[in-house]
């Protein structure tokens with residue numbers, strides 16, 4: 001079983017969490033004109049990276065907070081967890 005350290009609650013079983021996607025994708029600036037293609041890329045296109053990656057996770061059966069997890073997608077080793085506003 002995979003264990004994840006929620007930055008708010010501590011270490012819990014992975015079954016309490018839901019994967020939330022790539023945490024490196026930046027939303028386009030508000031009120032900035034962008035093309036339909038740029039919006040499509042922001043909404044739909046994601047890389048399927050192998051190795052160390054930064055992801056969003058949701059503690060859905062706990063505190064219900066979102067946070068970031070730096071994880072290796074091949075070994076599932078977790079290196080660090082951060083609150084959403086924190087940077088590596």
Ligand SMILES: [Zn+2]
Pocket residue numbers: 006007008009010059062063064065
């Ligand atoms: Zn939590």
